[in-house]
Amino acid sequence: MPWKKLAKSDLPAFLAELSTRAELIVPQEKSGKVRFLPFDAAQPVNFPSSLVDVSLKSVFFPKRRPVATFDPADRTKLEPAAPETSPRILLGAHPCDVAAVNYVDRVFIHSSFKDPLYEAERNRTTIIGMACSEMKPECHCTDRDLSPDDERGMDAVFYETSDAYLFRALNDKGAAILKSSLLKETSEEPQKKDWPGGKYPVDPSSLPSADDSLLSPPSSLFQDIADLCLTCGACTFACPTCTCFLISDEQHEGRGERVTAWDSCQFSGYSRMTGGHNPRKTRAARVRNRMLDKFVYTVEKYGATSCVGCGRCAIICPVGRHFPKEIAELSAKAKGR
Amino acid sequence: MAVELVPRAAALRQVCDESADVKSFTFEFMDSSTLSSLPGQFVEVSLPGVGESTFAVSRLEDGGRRFHVSVKRMGHVTKALHRSAAGETIFVRGPYGKPFPVAAWKGKDILVIGGGIGLAPLRPVVDHILANRADYGKLDILFGARTPGDMIFQADLAAWGRDPGIKLVKTIDVECVDWDGCVGLLPNVVKQQAYRPDGSIAVVCGPPVMIRFTLAALRELGWPDEQVYTTLEMKMQCGIGQCGRCNIGGKYVCKDGPVFRLDQIPSVAL
Amino acid sequence: MREEPKILGLLCKWCSYAGADLAGTSRFAYPPNVQIVQVPCSGRIDPVMIFRAFTEGYDGVLVSGCHPGDCHYGTGNYFARRKLAVARRLLETVGISPDRMYFTWVSAAEGRKFSAVCSEFTERLKQLGGTEKTAAREAVSR
């Protein structure tokens, strides 16, 4: 597919045009952070050259999502929520976030039970990804066999140059969106860079399985980490591939909803059972569960590791825990044995 | 495309008291569809506005037209369920989970060990064996409860007791007046009965602590891990391997279990 | 906006609930706006219940317990006094006007006082109209 050029000066017009065709989601700043939000012409649109502060997770898997409604006065009917089908354009998603969405597809689409609400969100959205032009300090996508200009999972991609954006459709869905008079065919092509790696390398196959002597007591590896981790939900909420959820029935002023809401394996209540029995009661157990989940358990559960190297967990941690560094050290220690 | 997390309406046909805090509920789907569950599988039962909980199917009737779950009164949903009466609409979805491989057990002797409410998931196993009696060898049932009053499925126990093809042993934790069965905790009774492992299958289900010590007792009697099946208990919510919470290592108890053969259980669980 | 304000009444079983009973048996009329919830003691009331009342759309919350010194359990109302004082200040901070909270003591013999409290509180809430309450209720129902 040929490259098309959009002058930076034409960007506002292009965004206006797109927003007439479908709901448009772009990175915009709100309350101090750049997030993927419905396009608001009054606000400036800034395509960060690298990581967007808040991930794409809530675009496809909202923090609160009704799956059924009921009338509290007559509890004999549960109406399933109807999947959303109106077309949507997602503009400016970086390769790590798109890779994260592809992983989450394994949980909600390519597993034994399909989630039609999530699948509808995915089908109605055209992803026009943006290649990163730099790597931020915590970015380590190259250690997760990704790269800042990786185009997998995108319907179209664009690169930023000094005065323009170079677009290229990757499939028909993307091509349909890029049909615009503002985009002119060009022979100019973005040059591919080779990106540095080796910041937080992890070899999943070398990682010890749950019952390895390296991990189970008397090794104090996880207790040492747990001493300085508060098991708050910040890293799991920031992580684009952490999609654990809880199901809750809620009534409010005559309206009953059964909703899914984000949950975190770091909370002590996450696996606490009615009788009070809690298999992961201690912080160390919860820390171990998250660390091994990302690189060992998800391979067993969904057939792929689930870290895309975006570094948001390291950025958001209120007490300075650096998850990628810890898992890289564990991998090196296990490999060095 | 149905949203899997949204259950189907079912009519609560019958409620019967099994013990002071356990009731059995008989359901029938409103749309008269059948529940095609196999022994060991579970369903998610929910009351709108209250919540949803996981219960093993404790009996199928009429090819799945009607199905039973036996519920111990423990928390928010079970208390609400215990307040429900026949005729009400309750919501059910499932069946979920990997069943007991009863087909692979053909020709073998079977030892069924249930602790308290743990007998509920095992009753369908006994039902299946009795329905295909010729396919299976000796059937030993060992059922333990805290007190005689906690003995659930009294009618079945009586029937199994009278059946010449079943060796039924009942035990309670502490000596009790006019009690004819054994006395003692299940792991000790297993050792007393000295069940022989040769070529037979053991199925264990009950509270986590009972399972742990009963499995240890079986190991002591020489039972190899591949001949012992158990169910693991974890907090479950979605029941379909998506919400992430019931993992033991890389295995989901709701999808890869709740039935596990002892040698397949990640040791991090025990 | 509903003209008839909806009021949650948290009454301690031993004094105020009995006072409400007495108001009824003595035929003291009082407006039906108060939905009474009986609690063992005013000390049992966790202000989280009061927060829930407001986020559920109640227009006012009446809390009434035994007079200090009469508490059936000895000290419940002393602790309640401090907790309610602090809870009131928090609700005021986030924009629930002070007139929406009526904390008082009503003994088992004060049937008349109970009906007076209910009438006065209902009237007060009607005056208030609830502009800010409408904003809060509208916002909270999202």
Next chain:
Amino acid sequence: MKELRARAGEALANGAIDVLLCWRTEPETGRVKPHVFRKGDDLEQMVFDDRCVHNLVTFLPEVAGHNKKTGAVLKGCDGRALVTLLAEKRLKRDNLYLVTVACDGVKVDGRTAAKCADCVTNVSPVADVVIGEKKTMKPAEYKQLEYIEEMKPEERWQFFAQQFERCARCYSCRQVCPMCYCETCIAEQVGPAWIDPSTKLSANTMWQLSRAYHLAGRCADCGECERACPERIPLRLLNAAMQKAVKDLFHVVPGTDPDVQPPLSVLAQDDPDSLLEGKR
């Protein structure tokens, strides 16, 4: 700094403590973060400066849980938190070794933290070793509440509704707070679920109000909740409202006096009934 390293090294060496909670500069990333020092660790990495924002008292229960004698370095605000925890018997004083260093303000996002402008104790009120000199600080005035108090009720509600709407319920504010140590938080209780777990405005409002209320007379204003909040919701405002109420009604500033019991757990028979109107 040298005196702190000397004292710490000596206490670790002579076995007075098994571990010492302090801050260190992480060699690879240069970030300042809490660290558990043990005997023989390189104390050159130990650091105490305006980047040491974390409240180490939050880690104490976990660390002291599996060490006989635990040392910790405390700023003034951290010390105030510890005073309340000791009063509530959450920690045993005798297996703690407390080193407090005079603090003249820490930085958040490159600027001096707002809490430091309202600081009431630059040194921990409870300590074994005091490094630096204790200054007399001005009394707590909760000035940041003024612009809220000037608003009319509906404006206040609109302001807080916008803030509560952003809450993602990640509970960092709860986990980072030394005062929040309930075994089962009220937000996790189900029967009845006072606080619904999803992020609708009414549930977020319930969570924020309950959290703030449960800190009344206990919050040391260490500001960690606001700093840890990924959405930077002004949580110190709600805490300040509680502490101002407690100061007006019970003349107590939490954590400043080891002999004063947190006011809401005190049996006060002589309180005036005007408290029911929220006035002293």
